Amino acid sequence: MQRAPIRAAARPALRASAPARPWPARRTAASLAGHKLRIGVVGGGPAGFYAASRLLSLDGSDHTTVDLFELLPVPFGLARFGVAPDHPEVKNCEHKFEETARDPRFRFFGNVQVCGSTSSSSSSAPTSVPNPHPSSLAASVSLDTLRDHYDAVLLTYGASLDRPLGIPGEDTLLNVVSARTFVSWYNGHPYHSGLLAPPSLDLSKLEHATVIGQGNVALDVARILVKGPDALKPFDVPEPVLAALAQSRIRHVDIVGRRGPLQLAATTKELREMLNLPNVALATSSDDAALLDAAAAQVDAHPHMDGARAKKRALGLLRAGSRARPADAARSWSLRFLRSPLELLPASDGAATHAPGALEGITHPQGVGAVRYAHNELVGGSDPSHASARATSTTSVAPTSLVFKSVGYRSIGLPGLPFNERRGIVRNDGQGRVVEGNGEGGERRVKGLYTSGWLARGPTGVVATTMFDAFAAADVVANDLVEARAAVGGGGAVEERRPALDARTIEDNSGGRRVVSWEDWEVIDRVERERGQALGKLREKVTSVDEMLALLS
Secondary structure, three states, X not given: OOOOOOOOOOOOOOOOOOOOOOOOOOOXXXXXXXXXXXXXXXXXXXXXXXXXXXXXXXXXXXXXXXXXXXXXXXXXXXXXXXXXXXXXXXXXXXXXHHHHHOOOOEEEEEOEEEEEOOOOOOOOOOEOOOOOOOOOOOEEEEHHHHHHHOOEEEEOOOOOEEOOOOOOOOOOXXXXXXXXXXXXXXXXXXOOOOOOOOOOOOHHHOOEEEXXXXXXXXXXXXXXXXXXXXXXXXXXXXXXXXXXXXOOOOOEEEEXXXXXXXXXOOOHHHHHHHHOOOOEEEOOOHHHHHHHHHHHHHHXXXXXXXXXXXXXXXXXXXXXXXOOOOOOOOEEEEEEOOEEEEEEEEOOOOOOOOOOOHHHHHHOOEEEEEEEEEEXXXXXXXXXXXXXXXXXXXXXXXXXXXXXXXXXXXXOXXXXXXXXXXXXXXXXXXXXEEEEEOOOOOEEEEEEEEEOOHHHHOOOOOHHHHHHHHHHHHHHHHHHHHHHHHHOOOOOOOOOOOOOOOHHHHHHOOOOOOOEOHHHHHHHXXXXXXXXXXXXXXXXXXXXXHHHHHOOO
């Protein structure tokens, strides 16, 4: 059966491709009784597993099967590689995912890279996913192949790129790192396990860190830096990471945001944890105290603003400060408000006034030495919590020796897949159906293709947000398939499908590269737990794909 290629939507006129609000409440999924459905899911993180669990729990789903494809040999995505290791309770969702994976109607295809659509259905070589760290060890299968073998394909492969600061010095100075890379490093992600080792980043030679951004990820980065390795030993932080943190000379971390205390993106829980760290102090200036007092007055004056209670609690915590006093603490951190970075300046003898250009940065690499900031003011809106930042004419320069960029993630589009480049999401109708269009004849659904999670709505929310989105998308898939079959007279297939994919076929078409099953993952999991037990910790992660596959040979 030949399939027409997906036409990429080149113009940004799709009104529904970038939903700006939470997904609408889902309607109850139709019963799947009497239907034999085969659904493929691309992405082995929380969105993929939650969608699979929902599809397999719907009424009448006895004959529904779900195959999940993941680029790495190991499952769980951000639950494994994004959640802070000292927050093991957040990883409890993995227990639910394990229940789903042991369902006989579910199959896991790990170490499989899903490739984009080809320019024509007769082309023999699929276009690779533009992954920044493609695995030469992964088997591959094209999106067209998945669409031919499954009644529906749900894309949930998340967001694996960083949003840039877009300022001079960002790409030419050393010791400028994305928060995502740092998080992946201390969580043992195979693509990042060696990137922050000396000489790429030598924490033993750096004393001051700056995190641009004030969300929970920014606080995670700061906490890992100031907490100290001894407090991290019981968790699943890899031993090489603990060794690097033990050598760290970082003594202070600035967490910088473009807006004020009322617009702080981090949660009260994260702030409380930072403030309660032993021997770590919150450093505040008189200007900081004045900003906090003014924000508290605004909350009192606008008791009905969004999140007023949570903001009042957070402000109360910050005004009270940390348990440790700066004079006695070994390490400290601060929140710097109303600052936007203008450029990153090199470490030098103090004479540098601008960031190096691209060629100069290559020929004479220098480490970052300072950040030049614009000072902002807040404007607009009757609700102070939604005020916007506007730059003033005032600027300042703050010294630092390490900069983390924590201003958001973005997804990667597969070649041929309708994608909103500006927002970094797959174009969809707000309920998970992938759509394409030319801006003139309206949008058109891409039959049998769906999306959910960060790939569909952008990198916002917590694990629970992803869960509800995945459940809703799964219900949309189920309803659409049942309605389509009803339209052609009952339980027969909407289209003739090829036989179910199997690991041997994918391996044979990928030069013999290994496809990892769930049973294979359980071997890796058992080895990690045994190594961790010997070290007195939860697990010692295997941090290279080569070693993972070697354990299975």
